[in-house]
Amino acid sequence: MTAATQGEQVRKRLLQxxxxxxxxxxxxxxxxxxxxxxAGVGPGLVHYHFASLQALLTEAAIQTLHTIAxxxxxxxxxxxxxxxxxxxxxxxxxxxxxxxxxxxxxxTYLAATRDQDLRRAITQVLDLLRQRLTTWLTAAAxxxxxxxxxxxxxxxxxxxxxxxxxxxxxGPTVEPVLRRLLTPDDHTGAPR
Amino acid sequence: MTAATQGEQVRKRLLQxxxxxxxxxxxxxxxxxxxxxxAGVGPGLVHYHFASLQALLTEAAIQTLHTIAxxxxxxxxxxxxxxxxxxxxxxxxxxxxxxxxxxxxxxTYLAATRDQDLRRAITQVLDLLRQRLTTWLTAAAxxxxxxxxxxxxxxxxxxxxxxxxxxxxxGPTVEPVLRRLLTPDDHTGAPR
DNA sequence: CTCGGAATTGGGCGACCGACCAAGACAATC
DNA sequence: GATTGTCTTGGTCGGTCGCCCAATTCCGAG
Numbered sequence: 001m002t003a004a005t006q007g008e009q010v011r012k013r014l015l016q017x018x019x020x021x022x023x024x025x026x027x028x029x030x031x032x033x034x035x036x037x038x039a040g041v042g043p044g045l046v047h048y049h050f051a052s053l054q055a056l057l058t059e060a061a062i063q064t065l066h067t068i069a070x071x072x073x074x075x076x077x078x079x080x081x082x083x084x085x086x087x088x089x090x091x092x093x094x095x096x097x098x099x100x101x102x103x104x105x106x107x108t109y110l111a112a113t114r115d116q117d118l119r120r121a122i123t124q125v126l127d128l129l130r131q132r133l134t135t136w137l138t139a140a141a142x143x144x145x146x147x148x149x150x151x152x153x154x155x156x157x158x159x160x161x162x163x164x165x166x167x168x169x170x171g172p173t174v175e176p177v178l179r180r181l182l183t184p185d186d187h188t189g190a191p192r
Numbered sequence: 193m194t195a196a197t198q199g200e201q202v203r204k205r206l207l208q209x210x211x212x213x214x215x216x217x218x219x220x221x222x223x224x225x226x227x228x229x230x231a232g233v234g235p236g237l238v239h240y241h242f243a244s245l246q247a248l249l250t251e252a253a254i255q256t257l258h259t260i261a262x263x264x265x266x267x268x269x270x271x272x273x274x275x276x277x278x279x280x281x282x283x284x285x286x287x288x289x290x291x292x293x294x295x296x297x298x299x300t301y302l303a304a305t306r307d308q309d310l311r312r313a314i315t316q317v318l319d320l321l322r323q324r325l326t327t328w329l330t331a332a333a334x335x336x337x338x339x340x341x342x343x344x345x346x347x348x349x350x351x352x353x354x355x356x357x358x359x360x361x362x363g364p365t366v367e368p369v370l371r372r373l374l375t376p377d378d379h380t381g382a383p384r
Numbered sequence: 385c386t387c388g389g390a391a392t393t394g395g396g397c398g399a400c401c402g403a404c405c406a407a408g409a410c411a412a413t414c
Numbered sequence: 415g416a417t418t419g420t421c422t423t424g425g426t427c428g429g430t431c432g433c434c435c436a437a438t439t440c441c442g443a444g
Contacts, residue, residue: 119357164301181370
């Protein structure tokens with residue numbers, strides 16, 4: 001049993017290494033050799049556990065993206081637009097913009113324009129994120145919830161992208177502006 | 193004189209080829225050889241006209257980005273938030289999301305997280321874009337114009353990024369939502 | 385203890401990479 | 415026509431790439 005489980009562990013270490021290296025060097029600059037070295041295994045193992053380098057990168061990226069999308073929308077239930085927005089932005093502030101997670105998100109979006117499989121997979125994650133936001137916005141009586149969710153999702157990614165260049169673009173700066181985006185008519189009981 | 197001007201033309205062709213190839217293949221997948229072939233010159237010319245491959249890519253990207261930023265904000269003067277937003281989104285609709293220009297923008301943002309020089313250069317372009325938006329929003333009496341401009345710029349880039357995955361995220365979908373972002377108190381004379 | 389098969393190693397294959405350079409091409413100047 | 419200086423060519427260098435595979439290690443079933 002040790003052989004199989006150890007194999008599974010190596011697979012996971014390779015996926016973890018892929019996640020790190022995509023962020024650090026960029027999607028198309030990750031090589032099988034650096035990947036194997038980071039995971040602490042021989043160079044040949046990459047093509048033993050995965051069909052190709054692309055397949056490994058894709059699986060790693062999708063896994064990470066899914067986790068990020070889940071976390072960002074985890075606690076939205078039953079919150080007002082104001083509260084929920086604060087939660088989302090607080091979560092977003094965990095990513096400085098040039099950190100591993102942020103880079104990976106953008107790298108993956110880009111790679112998706114050149115890889116059909118990846119594109120399909122990432123579209124599913126984006127749909128999940130939008131769906132979560134839509135149900136939240138609907139319950140919170142925000143007008144035009146579907147379109148608002150789509151724009152909000154795009155804005156969050158855009159803020160993450162710009163934050164890499166401008167570290168001052170943090171939650172406190174963004175929040176008052178985005179609040180206008182989510183204001184039904186402002187009987188949320190919030191001042192100002 | 194023909195020699196010098198021809199040299200200048202080759203330089204321009206190389207920059208043009210770089211712009212195309214960054215979009216098509218990604219920043220780190222552009223090689224001196226494909227670059228030279230696309231420009232129709234010998235492989236050695238790249239390092240004659242430019243200090244390095246990075247320098248060539250950087251110059252090409254910044255040039256293109258600057259043009260895009262100029263175009264997007266060219267006609268904003270004296271427009272209401274509603275009119276100006278429509279102009280910006282109409283300009284944005286020229287980019288389907290997976291087109292050369294869109295990809296180049298995102299590719300450059302990403303490459304900037306790993307290249308100091310490029311980062312400085314792209315920061316200048318972003319500052320220009322924000323400045324243009326800020327003066328427009330100030331004149332249009334939109335509250336918190338600086339922060340709003342920063343968020344709007346991020347949103348536009350985010351929409352461009354998401355449009356590569358979802359072609360339906362066009363101006364008409366985004367416009368009514370973003371209008372809320374720019375509404376002072378709605379005495380713009382616009383209904384609803 | 386002895387197999388059988390999965391996991392792993394390390395090296396090899398052809399291809400491509402960025403950078404560099406000696407040599408040729410060619411227009412302007414004398 | 416000879417000379418000068420810029421532009422251009424095509425090839426070479428050491429290195430890295432994705433992918434593949436023979437050989438080796440190792441554990442659990444018999």
